[in-house]
Amino acid sequence: MAMTGVLRPGHVAIRVLDLDEAVKFYSDVMGLVETGRDDMGRVYFKCWDEQDHNSYIIREADQAGVDFVGFKVLDNETLNKLEKDLNEFGIETRRIEAGEMLETGERVRFTLPSGHEFELYADKTKVGNGMGLTNPAPWYTQSEHGIAPVRLDHMLLYGPNIAEVKKIFCDVLGFFLVERVLGEDNETEAALWLSCSHKVHDIAFVEYPEPGKLHHTSFLMESWERVLRAGDIMSMNEVAVDIGPTRHGITRGCTIYAWDPSGNRFETFMGGYHPYPDYETITWTWDNFAQGLDYPQRKLHESFLTVVS
Structure with a gap:
């Protein structure tokens, strides 16, 4: 099928009770790859076979749960169109500037009737999966570290x-x-x-x-x-x-x-x-x-x- 609008889940931001404990868990047990930390106290991870800089973000808080969910769209033209369509449907949106999340472009966020914060974005820095794009191996050494999801x-x-x-x-x-x-x-x-x-x-x-x-x-x-x-x-x-x-x-x-x-x-x-x-x-x-x-x-x-x- 031609994928021309919303492409896929891009990231989820999770609250944890103890940041150091959570970093150790997601790094050593889950086998996620840490890709950065920001001045807001957030730690960024990706799965070993993902191309984009991050997909799983954690921060310390008094209560566990989810801050927001983000889906990647095809391009900025698509992002603008979907924001317009949401507004015409009666959904209030707000823009979050590029760089507010590490290596991530401008995001369009809105609140779902279920109470969840949901956002769309078009740009995120590609860091690759460690295997390159020419004659790559079928797996990477990181895929044997911990649970190591794809x-x-x-x-x-x-x-x-x-x-x-x-x-x-x-x-x-x-x-x-x-x-x-x-x-x-x-x-x-x-x-x-x-x-x-x-x-x-x-x-x-x-x-x-x-x-x-x-x-x-x-x-x-x-x-x-x-x-x-x-x-x-x-x-x-x-x-x-x-x-x-x-x-x-x-x-x-x-x-x-x-x-x-x-x-x-x-x-x-x-x-x-x-x-x-x-x-x-x-x-x-x-x-x-x-x-x-x-x-x-x-x-x-x-x-x-x-x-x-």
Whole structure:
């Protein structure tokens, strides 16, 4: 498919309770690559196979959770058009100047009806993956350090008014609805999986009374074996695991969910199918949501449904 608008998840900014502890965790256990620090106290990371300067930013705060999520768009012309489209849809936007985040261009930020801060940007410095662009090797030494995910894959956010969120993403930003879970009334949409590409999802939302909550950030692994290896590394480092290893019915993804030292949930994820915009939406009814969440055990894990940051 021709990708001409919103391209992909670009970055997520996370709050942690102890910066030094978090840096050690994300560097040594997760195996992310630290790429910089700024005078606001933020530490920047990327996954080893990502080209851009950063995708995961942390800062110390009194409460864990998510500050904002950013998606990359094709170019500045696209950024300007999408801002205009958002304004015409009734969404107030604000510009954040280039350089406010390290190596990142001007950003257009707005608040979703779910209470999350969301932004679009076109420019970020490319630093490469260490292998070059001519006759590269298939992997880099950094890919063997810690869990070493390939890239930041998606986020699941909890908050209210996801029906309004869906309109913004589908009617303005060009996403399409890949899968959904119906509520107990079998009419209301309780959860949404949205894509701007041919990935099974680039972002997801669950209806929840408190605004602006983070359920998890997801990191892509190359294979099921790498997910299992991630589980071994979690156990070696006494990381608190929520669910897995297992497979979802929803998205068909294979997964382990766990928490960083501050209580922010993360996922090591692989698999899923490859939808296109002409695919019909898959619907899961509430009475079968347990199989959608944990296909082998058919179990609704209480922590998965209730613990957010």
